[in-house]
Amino acid sequence: MKFANEELRNKLAAEYVLGTMSARARRRFEINLKENPALRRAMAEWENRLTPLALAVPEVEPPSRVWHAIESRIRRSRKSGPSFWESLSFWRFSSIASGLVALALLILVAVPGPVTPPADGTRMVVVMNDLNTRNPAMTVSWEPGKPGKRVMRIRVIAHADMAPGTAWELWMLPGEDQKPVSLGLITTHDAQTVVVPEPLAAKLDQAQGLAMSVEPAGGSPTGLPTGPVLYAGQCVKT
Amino acid sequence: MEAEQLSHLLSRCALRDHQAFRTLYQHSSAKLFAVAVRITRRRDWAEEVLQESFINIWNHASGYNAAKSAPMTWMTAIVRNRALDLLRRPREVEIDEGHEDLMASIPDESPGPEELLKRSMEAGALAECWKQLTGEQQNSIALAFFHGLSHGELARQMQKPLGTVKTWIRRGLERLKNCLDARGI
Numbered sequence A: 001m002k003f004a005n006e007e008l009r010n011k012l013a014a015e016y017v018l019g020t021m022s023a024r025a026r027r028r029f030e031i032n033l034k035e036n037p038a039l040r041r042a043m044a045e046w047e048n049r050l051t052p053l054a055l056a057v058p059e060v061e062p063p064s065r066v067w068h069a070i071e072s073r074i075r076r077s078r079k080s081g082p083s084f085w086e087s088l089s090f091w092r093f094s095s096i097a098s099g100l101v102a103l104a105l106l107i108l109v110a111v112p113g114p115v116t117p118p119a120d121g122t123r124m125v126v127v128m129n130d131l132n133t134r135n136p137a138m139t140v141s142w143e144p145g146k147p148g149k150r151v152m153r154i155r156v157i158a159h160a161d162m163a164p165g166t167a168w169e170l171w172m173l174p175g176e177d178q179k180p181v182s183l184g185l186i187t188t189h190d191a192q193t194v195v196v197p198e199p200l201a202a203k204l205d206q207a208q209g210l211a212m213s214v215e216p217a218g219g220s221p222t223g224l225p226t227g228p229v230l231y232a233g234q235c236v237k238t
Numbered sequence B: 001m002e003a004e005q006l007s008h009l010l011s012r013c014a015l016r017d018h019q020a021f022r023t024l025y026q027h028s029s030a031k032l033f034a035v036a037v038r039i040t041r042r043r044d045w046a047e048e049v050l051q052e053s054f055i056n057i058w059n060h061a062s063g064y065n066a067a068k069s070a071p072m073t074w075m076t077a078i079v080r081n082r083a084l085d086l087l088r089r090p091r092e093v094e095i096d097e098g099h100e101d102l103m104a105s106i107p108d109e110s111p112g113p114e115e116l117l118k119r120s121m122e123a124g125a126l127a128e129c130w131k132q133l134t135g136e137q138q139n140s141i142a143l144a145f146f147h148g149l150s151h152g153e154l155a156r157q158m159q160k161p162l163g164t165v166k167t168w169i170r171r172g173l174e175r176l177k178n179c180l181d182a183r184g185i
Helices: A006-018 A023-035 A037-054 A064-079 A086-110 A200-205 B003-014 B018-040 B043-063 B071-088 B093-104 B113-120 B125-131 B135-147 B151-158 B162-182
Strands: A124-130 A136-142 A150-156 A166-173 A181-186 A191-196 A209-216 A229-237
Touching (some): A006 A023, A006 A037, A006 B135, A006 B162, A023 A037, A023 B071, A037 B071, A037 B135, A124 A209, A136 A229, A150 A200, A166 A200, A181 A191, A191 A200, B003 B018, B003 B071, B018 B135, B043 B071, B125 B162, B135 B151, B151 B162
Antiparallel strands (some): A124 A136, A124 A229, A136 A150, A150 A191, A166 A181, A166 A209
């Protein structure tokens, strides 16, 4: 289904938000939402127009069993949930790495932005996946080996939003038994650079992976990740 | 609870603050449950929707963007989408046959769509713009929105041809949009 026509996008977004669409049409619409930012915008506009109307209904207290069910599901995921390191189980999927590196290089080179093609062909590349969807969300690359600072080129591919009062913090993962080291805060911008000064810069070349966690505004108060890890990936030398 | 406070609670949820999540639930679940009940028309379905929606809210709080929508709008959209998905899921024949009765049994004592709309539009552009619609456009949109009726169900409920009902909705929404756009909403 093509949505090049603004009128069509508008009409479908309105029907979706209003609630008159069939199940099949809803599925098709949701699939198209992923690929089409203009459609997402149209839907957001209709949601803002219509959804507040829904709140005119008088409140109905839900039975307490609903909260108990919610609470136990969340508690369960906290207790038996993966530790920071377990959630970064990409260590085990090194065979996928080369395919992802090719993807990363394609993104880095094909999309216009502050990226220069490698001078001598050696780059460290990290494709960071969204740990929920397993899709690539961010790519990071830098030139290793030189003395002095490292300039990390970052591309954020995922259409990501940041909740107010929170920040994205980038972490270097030296290895399984070592603690993550903060590389500072990043934003949701498509293309950005992070400068890593010495002596951290040399350690960066040896890192096994990178991770991004959601922290309170201003960054982690403890120096270690305190919030959920959204993206992570393995460092690969190309 | 003010939008700003709800926004703050959502941010805390993004940081995995269980207490904030509980507070968020305490201040929003009654409203959101009411939305689910009205669309699904069954308490057990509405409970399922509420549970799934709040798990969703917990898991996706880090993606909530206060600049794009108000907190209750964001959460209500999650509940409405879940409720509509449940409602539209293909079900066994016997439940479908009962569906007609369920539609007819929308209780009279709780405020009907028109009354609800009046209440929600005490002030503001939406009230002004809503007035520009014909009675039929208002009725069809209100029924669809509050009760999650499909075009076919609307046509049966209002006892009008499908094409007529679709046109009322389409023209009504167009007028609403043009009017709100003109006011910079």
